[in-house]
Amino acid sequence: MTVVIYHNPACGTSRNALALIRHAGIEPHVIDYQKCPPSRALLAQMIDRAGMSIRDALRVKGTPYDELGLGDPSLSDDQLLDAMLAHPILINRPIVVTTKGVKLCRPSDVVLDLLPDLLLADFIKDDGEPALRDVEIASDDPGLAEMLAAAQLPTGDLAEPGRTFFAYRTLSGALVGYAGYELYGADVLLRSLVVPAEVRGTGIGKAIVARLCRRAFDAGARRAWLMTTTAADFFEAIGFKRVERSGAPEAILDTRQAKDLCPASAVVLSRPIRL
Numbered sequence: 001m002t003v004v005i006y007h008n009p010a011c012g013t014s015r016n017a018l019a020l021i022r023h024a025g026i027e028p029h030v031i032d033y034q035k036c037p038p039s040r041a042l043l044a045q046m047i048d049r050a051g052m053s054i055r056d057a058l059r060v061k062g063t064p065y066d067e068l069g070l071g072d073p074s075l076s077d078d079q080l081l082d083a084m085l086a087h088p089i090l091i092n093r094p095i096v097v098t099t100k101g102v103k104l105c106r107p108s109d110v111v112l113d114l115l116p117d118l119l120l121a122d123f124i125k126d127d128g129e130p131a132l133r134d135v136e137i138a139s140d141d142p143g144l145a146e147m148l149a150a151a152q153l154p155t156g157d158l159a160e161p162g163r164t165f166f167a168y169r170t171l172s173g174a175l176v177g178y179a180g181y182e183l184y185g186a187d188v189l190l191r192s193l194v195v196p197a198e199v200r201g202t203g204i205g206k207a208i209v210a211r212l213c214r215r216a217f218d219a220g221a222r223r224a225w226l227m228t229t230t231a232a233d234f235f236e237a238i239g240f241k242r243v244e245r246s247g248a249p250e251a252i253l254d255t256r257q258a259k260d261l262c263p264a265s266a267v268v269l270s271r272p273i274r275l
């Protein structure tokens with residue numbers, strides 16, 4: 001398989017994606033896009049094939065984004081592309097191209113979607129988190145209900161419409177958890193996150209939330225919400241902030257989780273979803 005990675009050697013996510021491609025036995029074409037940026041037409045085409053808007057592909061952190069006023073929503077795609085070509089650091093990374101498609105690979109294990117679907121040795125990223133594969137599952141998947149029940153999480157509304165669930169496995173195929181979401185426009189309720197007790201505390205929960213947020217982003221979500229009685233500290237450790245229940249959008253407060261399944265004492269947490 002031919003693989004091209006638009007790489008930034010100073011970026012941990014880009015290095016992890018490159019290492020994962022090599023871990024799969026493939027030596028990719030590595031393009032340092034700051035030294036050798038793609039043409040305007042190729043950049044626009046890759047972003048389109050990745051299913052993103054030009055704005056979604058802009059990098060904010062560590063770039064002249066604010067200085068150039070690129071947050072101005074009236075700027076056209078052409079103006080944003082001009083800025084990206086004048087300052088290639090504004091192109092978010094890494095963009096990976098294979099015969100299976102094009103993606104901005106954030107978190108890095110998204111790159112696995114573009115590689116052959118083979119069992120591999122387990123892989124631990126630079127920051128100690130394991131690389132995981134996610135597979136969408138049916139809401140009546142027996143393993144999901146069983147693991148949620150074992151962790152005393154609600155199962156009463158699993159079969160209702162509008163829920164999307166995933167199973168997570170290490171690269172060698174071990175099942176290491178489940179999670180799901182309910183999408184309400186740009187808001188998404190994260191739910192049913194569970195990691196088996198014997199592998200907790202090894203970075204899997206954090207890795208699952210990153211993958212889940214990315215799937216939700218691809219479905220249109222830009223802010224994540226959740227309710228928990230047991231894991232508020234975990235979510236705060238990974239960047240969520242506590243909010244008053246009344247500060248959550250009506251669609252989130254109207255969910256079964258909010259109305260029936262989580263007690264009024266459950267903590268509400270939220271975080272923007274950015275790539």
Ligand SMILES: CC(C)(COP(=O)(O)OP(=O)(O)OC[C@H]1O[C@@H](n2cnc3c(N)ncnc32)[C@H](O)[C@@H]1OP(=O)(O)O)[C@@H](O)C(=O)NCCC(=O)NCCS
Nearest residue numbers: 151194195200201202203204205206228230231233234237
């Ligand atoms: C909550 C849960 C998913 C966390 O999964 P995990 O794989 O153990 O978490 P991680 O190892 O990825 O931890 C990530 C970070 O959160 C911290 N953390 C994990 N659990 C924590 C807790 N209970 N309190 C405080 N911090 C916690 C870790 O120390 C780690 O911080 P670090 O990156 O600074 O080291 C897991 O404990 C679980 O399945 N619990 C039962 C079900 C549940 O409560 N689900 C949430 C429903 S909303």
